[in-house]
Amino acid sequence: MTNRHSVRFLLAASVAAFVASSASAQEAPAFRIGIVTFLSGAAAGPFGIPAKNAADLFAEAANKGALPAPYAAKGFGGRAIELVTIDEAGGATKQVSEFQNLVEQQKVDAVVGYISSGDCVAVAPAAEQMKKLLLLFDCGTPRIFEEGSYKYVFRPVGHAAMDNVAAAIYVNATNKDFKKYAGINQNYAWGQDSWNDFEATLKAIRPQAVVVSSQMPKLGAGQYNAEISAILAAEPEVLHSSFWGGDLEGLVLQGAPRNLFKTMNVVLTAGETATHRQAQQIPDGTIIGARGPNAIFAPENAYNTWLRAAYSAKFNALPSYPSYHMVQSLLALKFAYEKAKGGDTNKAPTTDEIAGALRGTTFEGPSGTVKMSLGGGQQAIQGTAYGRTKLVDGKTTVVDVRRFAAEEVNPPDGVKTSEWIKTLKVK
Numbered sequence: 001m002t003n004r005h006s007v008r009f010l011l012a013a014s015v016a017a018f019v020a021s022s023a024s025a026q027e028a029p030a031f032r033i034g035i036v037t038f039l040s041g042a043a044a045g046p047f048g049i050p051a052k053n054a055a056d057l058f059a060e061a062a063n064k065g066a067l068p069a070p071y072a073a074k075g076f077g078g079r080a081i082e083l084v085t086i087d088e089a090g091g092a093t094k095q096v097s098e099f100q101n102l103v104e105q106q107k108v109d110a111v112v113g114y115i116s117s118g119d120c121v122a123v124a125p126a127a128e129q130m131k132k133l134l135l136l137f138d139c140g141t142p143r144i145f146e147e148g149s150y151k152y153v154f155r156p157v158g159h160a161a162m163d164n165v166a167a168a169i170y171v172n173a174t175n176k177d178f179k180k181y182a183g184i185n186q187n188y189a190w191g192q193d194s195w196n197d198f199e200a201t202l203k204a205i206r207p208q209a210v211v212v213s214s215q216m217p218k219l220g221a222g223q224y225n226a227e228i229s230a231i232l233a234a235e236p237e238v239l240h241s242s243f244w245g246g247d248l249e250g251l252v253l254q255g256a257p258r259n260l261f262k263t264m265n266v267v268l269t270a271g272e273t274a275t276h277r278q279a280q281q282i283p284d285g286t287i288i289g290a291r292g293p294n295a296i297f298a299p300e301n302a303y304n305t306w307l308r309a310a311y312s313a314k315f316n317a318l319p320s321y322p323s324y325h326m327v328q329s330l331l332a333l334k335f336a337y338e339k340a341k342g343g344d345t346n347k348a349p350t351t352d353e354i355a356g357a358l359r360g361t362t363f364e365g366p367s368g369t370v371k372m373s374l375g376g377g378q379q380a381i382q383g384t385a386y387g388r389t390k391l392v393d394g395k396t397t398v399v400d401v402r403r404f405a406a407e408e409v410n411p412p413d414g415v416k417t418s419e420w421i422k423t424l425k426v427k
Contacts, residue, residue: 028348030082031075031337033059033330034102036095036113037137037322039087042220042246046273047115047322051138052085053315054307054323055112058330059083061310068302076337078345084108088115092122099123103132109351110135112329115245115322117141117160117190118219124153133351137329138322140291141189142197142417145375152351154358156332156370157325158292158382158410160242161417163269164194165424166409167289168201170386170402171238172426174287175265178237182213182264184227184251185242191216194242194269197417204424212236220247224254236264244270252281261286267386272296273320275389275396282396286389293367294324296398297385303331304366328365332372332380335363371406374413381410 035055038048059081061067065074075081084106086098095114102108110133114120120139125148127134134153136144140160144153171178181202185191195214202209213234215227231239239260243251252274255261261283268274271288272295282288290297295318298304307327311319319327336358340349349357360377363370370380383406387398411420 028079030080031110032082032084032106032108033333034099034106034108034111034113035083035085036088036098036102036111036119037085037326038089038115038245039085041089042222042249043115043244044089045246046249046277046320047138047245048088050273050320051115051322051326054311054319054326055083055085055330057307057310057314058327061306062330062334068306071331071334073338076334077341079348088113088119092116092118095119096122096126099126099134100130103130109133110333110354112137112326112333114139117143117193118188120144121189124148124150127153131351133333133355135329135333138291138325139190141193143189143193145379146416149376150378152355154332154355154372154378155375156329156358156372156380158380158384158406159374160190160194160269160291161197161411161421162381162384162404162406162409163289163291164197164240164242165201165421166384166386166404167240167267167269167287168198168205169404169409170287171265171267172202172206173402174400175238178265179209180212180234180236181209181238181240182211182215182231182234182236183240184215184217184224184231185240186219186247187216188219190244191219191242195240197421198240198269200418200421201424204421205426217247222246222250224251228255228258228260232258232260232263238265238267240267240269242269244273248274249278252278256281256283270321271389273322276317276320279391279394279396282389282391284388284390287386288389288398289384289386290321291325292321292382292384293403294321295319296396297387297401297403298324298366299368301364301366301368303327303364307366324365324367328367328370331365332358332363332370336361374410376413381406384409
């Protein structure tokens with residue numbers, strides 16, 4: 001072969017390789033993510049829709065390469081993101097079936113979802129059996145990783161032990177004289193775990209205080225006048241509630257006119273969501289949390305600045321903590337995908353490689369640093385914060401804020417929350 005023919009051959013081969021590479025890049029299938037959140041029912045307005053909005057916002061920004069560094073690569077490592085969103089309403093049995101449909105019919109690469117702890121408990125084993133990545137973005141029961149072992153199931157947000165341990169420490173520190181306390185919580189995994197952890201923490205750090213009432217209405221009951229009457233009759237000085245969604249809004253609307261919030265210190269562990277739609281109804285001094293340093297408690301960083309500005313511009317509202325949880329979980333998935341991909345522009349990481357990259361890692365988000373350090377690296381820990389509401393010019397602000405380090409309000413890995421709480425001491 002002459003030199004001229006050699007050059008032509010090499011040029012042709014190079015062009016063919018370039019065209020093939022370009023075609024391959026252009027034809028790379030989208031990374032399909034199943035998004036599961038409440039789109040109907042009482043939980044949709046305060047929880048499900050803000051979470052869906054945040055998922056849509058994230059996908060749009062990520063596909064444009066408009067997220068702050070180190071998440072600035074378009075899509076997932078250059079691969080477009082496509083969302084498949086379904087309604088979480090219908091109960092745990094239905095959600096297991098819907099999860100299977102997402103995997104088998106919709107061919108999603110991963111699922112990010114679930115607000116209800118009951119749904120999380122039911123769906124997690126199905127995800128493990130099907131070897132499909134599942135990121136639990138909001139549900140809080142510690143039982144997921146304290147009673148089970150998973151390879152494909154992750155929760156990149158803190159669990160409820162953090163919320164309730166911190167709540168108990170906060171009321172103990174800010175109310176030196178209370179002797180009686182009570183609770184009103186939903187009668188399923190989330191409410192039961194939340195109350196048990198709050199009560200156990202106070203027994204450890206304030207043993208002289210006693211429980212005078214524990215009300216456990218059905219999830220979604222809607223009417224709480226009987227429970228409110230029982231609580232008022234017991235005359236506690238502190239009232240704990242992990243109510244969320246429509247139940248929380250109902251408690252505020254029914255309790256405020258009966259002076260529930262004025263006759264005792266009310267602590268709402270998921271209270272931040274109510275401040276968006278019920279700012280005028282929540283009396284000053286109500287103790288609220290946001291299930292981590294989210295929303296009104298979020299730190300000043302580039303991710304929080306982006307989320308607040310982009311969400312406000314698109315939806316004419318501020319993001320609530322379910323929005324933060326959704327974005328944090330999607331950032332975790334993007335971080336793990338691109339970590340697994342490394343510098344190989346042509347590599348599409350496998351499910352096992354993405355799971356391996358997320359397990360035990362640390363990443364940054366709009367609520368700060370997130371450490372995947374519990375449940376063998378499947379469960380995140382973060383710090384959290386509580387404060388008291390104060391209405392200023394029609395908008396909810398918080399005063400008397402106290403922040404808690406992650407290790408202060410989470411058990412060590414391998415130790416059950418119930419056993420760890422027994423070791424807490426009065427400070």
